[in-house]
Amino acid sequence: MPRPSLRERKKQHTRQALIDSALELFDARGFGGVTLDELCDTVDVSKRTFFRTFTSKEDVASAPIQDIWLTFLTELESPYDTDAAVAPPALLEFMRDALLAALAQVTADDSAERRILLSRQLAERTPSMDAHGLEFCARTTERALEILHRRFDLPDRGDPRPRLAVDMLVAAFHLALAGWAAKPTGTGLGTLFRESVAALPGTLALTAAPRSAVDESIARRER
Amino acid sequence: MPRPSLRERKKQHTRQALIDSALELFDARGFGGVTLDELCDTVDVSKRTFFRTFTSKEDVASAPIQDIWLTFLTELESPYDTDAAVAPPALLEFMRDALLAALAQVTADDSAERRILLSRQLAERTPSMDAHGLEFCARTTERALEILHRRFDLPDRGDPRPRLAVDMLVAAFHLALAGWAAKPTGTGLGTLFRESVAALPGTLALTAAPRSAVDESIARRER
DNA sequence: CACCATAATGCCACTCAGTGGCATAAGCCT
């Protein structure tokens, strides 16, 4: 991989600077407590340049997590060793491994974990950020589906299952992310994600034993 | 149920007028092609009043679909006939039926289907609307989980399965909604949704047979 | 090294979504 041009390196540098400053500022004073002008001042960049790098204020703070999904897409494209496999892999497991690989690749950078953490925690208390992240995620799953249909002999469009599979993967990842963000020093994100995926089959069988009215009010109080 | 006060009825009337005008205007000229001032003028309402009824421009156009979810929540609260049931119901089926009931209730109004259709189609070509809808959906699933934990003897918090179940339901509904919006004269939304839920178990078993490189390029061309 | 072509940046003015504050009007209650 040839070293990118000076121009490109500079662009990546300001991009990273914007992300880092944004995360720190938003974390300290809240997403709404920092104006774009302020952010641009601290990075010494004009607002116009900001909007050539990111699509919105939400976008810059969501970048760390979006990077995971973009890497996931490239992982889906990476060649699959047909000879090594005995049988065609389960779709969900294939995607799980691709996402785990993406995770490993992204977190190769030391500060990546902290950035992901800050990004997620911010999203949790900033509706517009959460919204932006979810929408990006939806667009990404769309692209993931396209790739999968091209690379694998999946059932025809119209069959709901491939899409549902991708959505399940996303649900498992979001769950893991939330759990990890709540206790970042506990179990690693990758492990949590594995566990979430492993829990998917069992969810279908879950039964719901109704409580009595009395028990309900107890459950309410335990909140 | 007593008839609401005149005040309340007026409020609901302007609310509905705002929704309808918004859907028509946005549908005709695109979400970005209509300013709030314009919308407020056609409904003869001040912008200030608009923001007392809706939280954002996206919000008014997303209202029809949000109403479905809000009704879903009240359905989850509705009493469950313990005597009639032989065994505790599967959680997913219980939620499926609650959502179907909500759907039936919401579409009791004649023009509701058209509103839902316009809202969905707009969301599909308006990222910020889609984002807003997804975020609302995420908040709603949170509330749904709370209700379920209160009403049913579900596994402890920390168990990923209840949340995954709700997310599966949401995925199935979104899939149905997309399919229905693409061909609103075909199968009904409720039926599509049933089918999507029924497809959930089969997604776990899906296998992905890799294509050869040649087949890949064919699949690419078929796009 | 000097040169031009090209691409990135900065600056300025502008639109429009969204908010706070306060005066006014409309529904409510006895």
Add this chain to the structure above:
DNA sequence: AGGCTTATGCCACTGAGTGGCATTATGGTG
């Protein structure tokens, strides 16, 4: 009909996001 409460309208203001154009930095070429 009276005051009381609650919704509405109006106005000024902040800040996100965009278009246009001048300026500067980079890449490639003789």
